Amino acid sequence: MNMSRIDLNLAHVFLALWHERSVSRAAERLFLTQPAVSSALRRLREACGDELFVRTRYGMQPTAHAVAIAETLEMNVSSLRSSLGLRGQFDPASSSRFFMIGSDGGLDYALGARLVSRLSAEAPDITLTFRTVSEPVLDDALGRREIDLALTVSSVTRPDCISSSLRSFRFVCVWHVDFCILPEQMTLEDLERCRHVLIETALRYSIFDHRLRSMGIRRTVRTIVPSFGHLPTFLCQPDTIAIVPDYIAEFFLMTSGLRISYLPEVFGVHEVRMLLPRKAEYDAGVGWLEGLIREVV
Incomplete structure (x- = not known):
């Protein structure tokens, strides 16, 4: 220019x-x-x-x-x-700004309601949009600045983004009490015995399935659904379970009455990360949103 x-x-x-x-x-x-x-x-x-x-x-x-x-x-x-002695300012209470958050791993389920609750009280005219993105799309969206920041459980990193850990999570099992009976602590045999409902994106990008395959274990998948929101309905089948991150299970525990069973330690601990474009360091509005997300998490 x-x-x-x-x-x-x-x-x-x-x-x-x-x-x-x-x-x-x-x-x-x-x-x-x-x-x-x-x-x-x-x-x-x-x-x-x-x-x-x-x-x-x-x-x-x-x-x-x-x-x-x-x-x-x-x-x-x-x-x-x-x-000139001026500073960029952002007043969330009077702003009508639009923010786009890219997320994967169902993080919109875990954080969406809590973020919206805070916005209603502190920034009533701000519009917040969650855009669900897969791992390769997330990388592309960050590169083109189609999103203001990303929340991810993937391994995506970019030199033009600051990556920081928000929280850790484990995979757990969720099931419907009317159709399944499982112990609080599951075994690998329990996993192989049950029928599984799988999220569509997990067909290629599931951390859990990568770990299963490395141990030579294959689960029996009989249903594939588009999103985590479909799970409660599809778990109303005999001996049917779903493996989800613990933050998704906690959401379902509060909203749909599903039960939780814990998996063997072999599946390990994973991270929820925030990817913040370095260019956004000059943007007081994105800085405010970053701080709000950290408080909510």
């Missing part, structure tokens, strides 16, 4: 679109009208010779050129604020 061809106000419009991924929300953030932001975007496109932001089902997504210049613009604006 040739800074001699644009004024500083256009840099602020670019960054508002970068963070909000919406013309209307960018306008609200900047206290401008939508036509004014649309006009500024046209001038940005002319100055850069690039579309910069393209409308998709997930909002106004940045082009490769926009991704390439975003960090430089953000650093320069932040540096200018510091030079």
